[in-house]
Each structure stands twice: as structure tokens, then as C-alpha cells.
Amino acid sequence: MEKRIGFIGCGNIAEAIIKGLLNAGYVSKMITATNKEKTERLKYIKETYGVQVSRDKKEVVDNSDLIILAVKPKDVVDALRDIQIGDRILISVAAGITTEYLGGMFKDNVRVIRAMPNTSSMVGESVTAICRGRFASDDDLNCAYEVFSSIGEVAILDEEYFDIVTGLSGSGPAYIYYMMEALVEAGIKSGLDAGVAQELARQTIFGAAVMLKKTGEDPSRLRLNVTSPGGTTMAGIMALESRGFKEIIYNAVYEASRRSKEMRESIGA
Numbered sequence: 212m213e214k215r216i217g218f219i220g221c222g223n224i225a226e227a228i229i230k231g232l233l234n235a236g237y238v239s240k241m242i243t244a245t246n247k248e249k250t251e252r253l254k255y256i257k258e259t260y261g262v263q264v265s266r267d268k269k270e271v272v273d274n275s276d277l278i279i280l281a282v283k284p285k286d287v288v289d290a291l292r293d294i295q296i297g298d299r300i301l302i303s304v305a306a307g308i309t310t311e312y313l314g315g316m317f318k319d320n321v322r323v324i325r326a327m328p329n330t331s332s333m334v335g336e337s338v339t340a341i342c343r344g345r346f347a348s349d350d351d352l353n354c355a356y357e358v359f360s361s362i363g364e365v366a367i368l369d370e371e372y373f374d375i376v377t378g379l380s381g382s383g384p385a386y387i388y389y390m391m392e393a394l395v396e397a398g399i400k401s402g403l404d405a406g407v408a409q410e411l412a413r414q415t416i417f418g419a420a421v422m423l424k425k426t427g428e429d430p431s432r433l434r435l436n437v438t439s440p441g442g443t444t445m446a447g448i449m450a451l452e453s454r455g456f457k458e459i460i461y462n463a464v465y466e467a468s469r470r471s472k473e474m475r476e477s478i479g480a
């Protein structure tokens with residue numbers, strides 16, 4: 212049976228998940244959302260998606276079987292203050308915040324699932340890592356699996372890997388968009404019209420992503436297929452290598468993971 216889902220915090224990632232769930236056939240009346248800024252944001256969410264909204268987080272909890280906590284890490288304590296989760300499942304997508312810390316905020320043994328989706332949830336193409344806290348069961352994990360698999364792929368992982376996952380796939384879409392920005396700027400700088408550069412870059416990234424997914428081939432194999440010996444691609448790749456492209460990407464994942472840990476520590480979690 213379809214679970215009733217309540218969102219505490221309705222910013223970017225909550226909106227992406229809501230849209231993804233609705234596209235996947237989820238019924239709008241099964242979704243309720245609340246937010247700190249209650250007026251404009253909730254009006255927008257209600258008008259755009261037809262889901263229920265409430266100014267009262269307790270009402271959201273009462274109307275839900277699963278609660279998705281989608282507030283910034285620094286706001287989790289405030290967001291969960293004065294509510295009773297009872298026998299519902301609490302799914303947190305907050306970067307860095309552990310199931311142990313969240314569970315510790317309640318007197319009862321709350322069933323907590325930690326999830327790290329990304330904004331491609333909006334088009335059903337997220338990859339979401341999930342793990343269960345101490346008091347959540349395998350059934351609870353399966354329940355979360357079902358919800359997130361309707362908006363993309365799901366990986367069940369040990370919680371110790373979540374900072375890395377956050378730095379790789381949670382933040383990852385931004386790296387790809389940044390790559391697109393860089394390609395477009397390079398095209399323009401080299402003399403292309405902006406619209407043309409954008410169209411070429413967007414479809415190149417999309418085509419490469421579809422190739423990866425549909426062929427299941429190793430990316431290095433696909434890269435070699437583009438790279439004629441002594442040709443243009445080889446010259447381009449050598450320019451990337453000489454400027455430490457892989458190290459740059461490693462640093463991005465490392466720094467984002469470090470920040471995930473730092474946000475946890477900054478609230479004493």
C-alpha cells in the first residue's frame with residue numbers, strides 16, 4: 212500500500228523528490244509538506260504540485276507514515292523539536308547527520324533511515340544511498356528502498372560511507388553542471404555563438420551519460436572509442452591530464468566529504 216509521506220523542510224531537494232514521486236505515479240494527496248518559511252513557499256508547492264501543505268509540522272507528522280526530514284544540517288534540531296515520531300519512519304536526507312544523533316533526539320526508540328539522494332530525483336534519475344539506524348528494521352529499509360527506487364537507483368551502504376557518498380553523488384550533479392558551464396564558456400571564447408555552444412555541450416553531456424547507462428561499458432573504454440591515435444581527442448585529454456584533471460575531481464569529492472563531516476561536528480553531532 213502506498214505510504215503517506217510528510218516533508219519537514221520543503222526546499223530544493225524536497226521539491227525534487229516531490230516532483231519525482233508525482234511523475235512516478237505517486238498520488239498528490241498522500242504527500243504533505245511544511246517549511247520554515249510558510250507563506251510563499253508552501254503556496255508555491257501547493258499550487259505547483261497539488262500536494263497537501265501545512266503550517267504545522269505536527270499535522271504533517273500526524274498525516275504521514277514516513278517523514279522525510281529535508282532541512283539544512285544546522286536546522287535538524289529545531290525542525291524535530293516538539294514532535295513525536297512514534298511508530299513512523301523518519302528518513303533524513305541531511306548531509307553529515309548520523310542516524311545515531313537523530314535517534315538520540317527522542318526518548319523513544321525511533322526508526323531512522325539516512326538517505327542521500329540528489330536533485331536528479333526530479334526527473335526520476337537520482338541515485339540514492341540509504342542505510343538504517345539502530346532501531347529501524349530491514350522492512351523499514353525496504354520501505355525507503357521502494358520510495359527512492361521510484362525516483363532513480365538506490366544503493367544500500369554502510370553509514371560510514373555517507374560523507375563520501377555526499378561528496379560524490381549528492382553534490383555530483385553540480386560538478387557536471389559546472390563542466391557544462393566550462394564547455395560552453397570554452398566554446399564561446401573560441402568563437403561560437405552562445406546558443407550553439409550550449410546546445411552542443413548539453414547534448415554531448417546527455418549523449419555520454421546515456422551511452423554509459425545503455426551500454427554498461429567502462430567509461431575508459433568509451434573514452435578510448437572517441438580517442439583516435441594521434442588525433443584531436445588525444446590532444447584534448449593530454450591538456451586535461453597535464454593540468455591534473457583527475458586530481459581536481461578528487462579534491463572536489465574530498466572537500467565536499469570533509470564539509471559533510473564538518474557540518475556534523477559543527478552542531479556537536
Ligand SMILES: NC(=O)C1=CN([C@@H]2O[C@H](COP(=O)(O)OP(=O)(O)OC[C@H]3O[C@@H](n4cnc5c(N)ncnc54)[C@H](O)[C@@H]3O)[C@@H](O)[C@H]2O)C=CC1
Nearest residue numbers: 220221222223224246247248281282283284286290305306
Ligand atoms: N540540494 C541537494 O542537492 C541535496 C540536499 N540534501 C540535504 O537536504 C537538506 C536540505 O537541502 P536543500 O533542500 O538544498 O536546502 P534548502 O535550503 O533549499 O531547503 C531547506 C528548507 O528547510 C526549511 N526549514 C529550515 N528550518 C526548518 C524547520 N525548523 N522546520 C521546517 N522547515 C525548515 C527552510 O525553510 C528551507 O525551505 C540539507 O540537509 C542537505 O544536506 C541532500 C541531498 C541533495
Ligand SMILES: O=C(O)[C@@H]1CCC=N1
Nearest residue numbers: 306329377381382383
Ligand atoms: O550542498 C549541500 O550541502 C547538499 C548536500 C548534497 C548536495 N547538496
